[in-house]
Amino acid sequence: MTISINIRPSVPPLSKAEDRTKVDVRYSLIAPYANVHIYWDDDTGEMIYELEEPLLNDDQKKILKKLEESMLELININVAVDNTMQNLVEYIDRTARLLIDELNLKIPESIYERIFYFLYRDFIGMNEIDPLLKDYFIEDIECNGVDTPVYIVHRVYRNMRTNVVFKDVDYLASFVEKLAQRSGKYVSYANPLLDGSLPDGSRINATYTKDVTSRGPTFTIRKFTRVPWTPTQLIALNTLSPEMLSYLWLLIEYKSNILITGGTSSGKTTLLNALAFFIPPEARVISIEDTRELNLPRENWLPAVSRTSVGMGKVGEVDLFDLLKNSFRQNPDYVIVGEVRGKEAYVLFQGMSSGHPSIxxxxxxSIDTVIRRLQTPPINLSPTLVNSLDCIAVMTHAIVKNKHTRRLRELVEVVNVDKDGSALINTPFVWEPGRDVFYFKKQSKVFEKISARYGLTMEELQREFLHRSRLMYNLFKQGIFGFAEIQKIINDYHKDSDVILKKFKVVS
Ligand SMILES: Nc1ncnc2c1ncn2[C@@H]1O[C@H](COP(=O)(O)OP(=O)(O)OP(=O)(O)O)[C@@H](O)[C@H]1O
Ligand SMILES: [Mg+2]
Structure with a gap:
C-alpha cells in the first residue's frame, strides 16, 4: 500500500455570486485529504472559508504527536532536500511505518492515511496554512496573532474568515521561524521583522515577538499573481498596432497556432497574456508554465505549473513534458505554453497538428533562429511538424526617444517548411524603427487558409479585420484599459458583434 497525494487537484470553474448568501461550494485543495467548503454563514452574516481536513480522535492525535516527536529526531532533512514531492511523500511514509512498527502501535490503514496527511502537511508542507497556499484562488493569507481566525482574500469571493486559528503563542512563533527559514531569512527576538519571499515567489511579512504586536506573532502572505496588461494597454504603449491585434484576434478565433519569440525580457510573456483575452469565452484553455506568470481573466481555464517548490528545497518536480502530455488527455480547445524549451515542443506541435491550437x-x-532552433536539439522537430505553425510574432526590446520600450517587430506567417528544413515565409506586418510606426505590408496567407478551411470569403474576413481593428482603436481612444472590462467586451463581441460595434461607434 503506497500513499499518494495530489497537491494540484484541478481548479474548478467558480463564477461570481450575484447573491453571496446563496454561495455553497466545495473543492479539493490537497487530494484526497483536504477540501474547502465556502458558504454563507447566516449567524455571523459573512462568508466562511472552511478548511476540511481529516478528523482525528484524541487517541489518534496522541499517536500523531508521538510520531511527530520521534520523526523529528529521525528525519534527516538533507536526505530530503532536492528531492521530488513523490520521493518526499514516500520517505515520510516509510519512516512513519517504521516507527509505528518500532513503537508497536496498532493502526488500521484508513486511520494511518489520515495521520499521514498531517505528517505530510507539517513536515513537507507549511502546516495549518499549507492547504491555503495550495488554493489557486487565494491571493492573500493573513494571521493577526493567536486566538484569532486567519483571513484570506479569494479571487472570486474576496475577503473571508477561515476556520484556521493558531492557539498557542510558542507554536505560532515557531511557525514564523519556519516561514523565515523557507524564505532563506532569519528572525529572532533581536530581529523580529521578516520581509521575504517563499520559493514560489509569494511575499511574506511577519513579526516575531509579543511586544511588537499584542496578540503575538503575525504574518501575511501575498501569493504570487500578476495582473496582465490588456490589448489596449499594449496599444497605448505603442507595442503594436490595433490592426496587428485584430489580425491576431482573428487568427486565434480561427484556431491558428502562434509562437511568440524575442530576446530576454522583450515582452513575450506579456504579449502572450494579452492575446489570451481573444480566446473565445466558452473554450477550454489549459496553460502550462514553469513559474506562475500568466493570469487569464476567464472561468474555463486550467492553469498548471511545473516545478513548484513545495516544502524542503526544490520538490514537486513535474516537468513541462509530463504536464503537457497529461493536459492533452483533457482535450483542451487551446493550449498555452509559457515557454517552449525542450522535448515538450514535440508534444505541443503534435497537438497543434491534430487540431489543438496553441499560443x-x-x-x-530572429525568424531564422526560430526555424533553426525548432529543428535542432534539444527541440528537434521534423519540418512537417514545424509546418503546423501559422504565425510567429517577433518581439523586440527597443530604445525609442531614449526610452526602453518593447515593440512587436514583425508578424511572420509560415507558409511552408521544406523537407530540407528551410521555410517559406510571408510577412504581413512590420514595425518601422525610424518612424516608430507599423505597416501592413502584404496580404495574409493565413487568412486564405482560414477562408478555405471555414468557408468564409476573403471579403468577409477583411471586413471582420477592419471592424476589429477599429474596435481596438476606439477602445484605446476611449481609455478602456481594465482587465475585466476588456475581457467582457471581447466576450460580448463573440456573442453579438453588432451590439459591440454600435456601442463603441465602429459602425453607426
Ligand atoms: N509592451 C511592453 N512595453 C513596455 N514594457 C514591457 C512590455 N512588455 C513587457 N514589458 C516589461 O518587460 C519586462 C519583461 O516582460 P516579459 O516577462 O513579458 O518578457 P519576456 O520576453 O517574457 O521575458 P523572459 O525572457 O524573461 O521570458 C517586464 O518587466 C515588463 O514590465
Ligand atoms: Mg517570458
Whole structure:
C-alpha cells in the first residue's frame, strides 16, 4: 500500500455570486485529504472559508504527536532536500511505518492515511496554512496573532474568515521561524521583522515577538499573481498596432497556432497574456508554465505549473513534458505554453497538428533562429511538424526617444517548411524603427487558409479585420484599459458583434 497525494487537484470553474448568501461550494485543495467548503454563514452574516481536513480522535492525535516527536529526531532533512514531492511523500511514509512498527502501535490503514496527511502537511508542507497556499484562488493569507481566525482574500469571493486559528503563542512563533527559514531569512527576538519571499515567489511579512504586536506573532502572505496588461494597454504603449491585434484576434478565433519569440525580457510573456483575452469565452484553455506568470481573466481555464517548490528545497518536480502530455488527455480547445524549451515542443506541435491550437513563447531573436532552433536539439522537430505553425510574432526590446520600450517587430506567417528544413515565409506586418510606426505590408496567407478551411470569403474576413481593428482603436481612444472590462467586451463581441460595434461607434 503506497500513499499518494495530489497537491494540484484541478481548479474548478467558480463564477461570481450575484447573491453571496446563496454561495455553497466545495473543492479539493490537497487530494484526497483536504477540501474547502465556502458558504454563507447566516449567524455571523459573512462568508466562511472552511478548511476540511481529516478528523482525528484524541487517541489518534496522541499517536500523531508521538510520531511527530520521534520523526523529528529521525528525519534527516538533507536526505530530503532536492528531492521530488513523490520521493518526499514516500520517505515520510516509510519512516512513519517504521516507527509505528518500532513503537508497536496498532493502526488500521484508513486511520494511518489520515495521520499521514498531517505528517505530510507539517513536515513537507507549511502546516495549518499549507492547504491555503495550495488554493489557486487565494491571493492573500493573513494571521493577526493567536486566538484569532486567519483571513484570506479569494479571487472570486474576496475577503473571508477561515476556520484556521493558531492557539498557542510558542507554536505560532515557531511557525514564523519556519516561514523565515523557507524564505532563506532569519528572525529572532533581536530581529523580529521578516520581509521575504517563499520559493514560489509569494511575499511574506511577519513579526516575531509579543511586544511588537499584542496578540503575538503575525504574518501575511501575498501569493504570487500578476495582473496582465490588456490589448489596449499594449496599444497605448505603442507595442503594436490595433490592426496587428485584430489580425491576431482573428487568427486565434480561427484556431491558428502562434509562437511568440524575442530576446530576454522583450515582452513575450506579456504579449502572450494579452492575446489570451481573444480566446473565445466558452473554450477550454489549459496553460502550462514553469513559474506562475500568466493570469487569464476567464472561468474555463486550467492553469498548471511545473516545478513548484513545495516544502524542503526544490520538490514537486513535474516537468513541462509530463504536464503537457497529461493536459492533452483533457482535450483542451487551446493550449498555452509559457515557454517552449525542450522535448515538450514535440508534444505541443503534435497537438497543434491534430487540431489543438496553441499560443506559446520561444526564446530566439530572429525568424531564422526560430526555424533553426525548432529543428535542432534539444527541440528537434521534423519540418512537417514545424509546418503546423501559422504565425510567429517577433518581439523586440527597443530604445525609442531614449526610452526602453518593447515593440512587436514583425508578424511572420509560415507558409511552408521544406523537407530540407528551410521555410517559406510571408510577412504581413512590420514595425518601422525610424518612424516608430507599423505597416501592413502584404496580404495574409493565413487568412486564405482560414477562408478555405471555414468557408468564409476573403471579403468577409477583411471586413471582420477592419471592424476589429477599429474596435481596438476606439477602445484605446476611449481609455478602456481594465482587465475585466476588456475581457467582457471581447466576450460580448463573440456573442453579438453588432451590439459591440454600435456601442463603441465602429459602425453607426
Ligand atoms: N509592451 C511592453 N512595453 C513596455 N514594457 C514591457 C512590455 N512588455 C513587457 N514589458 C516589461 O518587460 C519586462 C519583461 O516582460 P516579459 O516577462 O513579458 O518578457 P519576456 O520576453 O517574457 O521575458 P523572459 O525572457 O524573461 O521570458 C517586464 O518587466 C515588463 O514590465
Ligand atoms: Mg517570458
Amino acid at each position: 506559446s513563447t520561444l526564446h530566439a531573436d
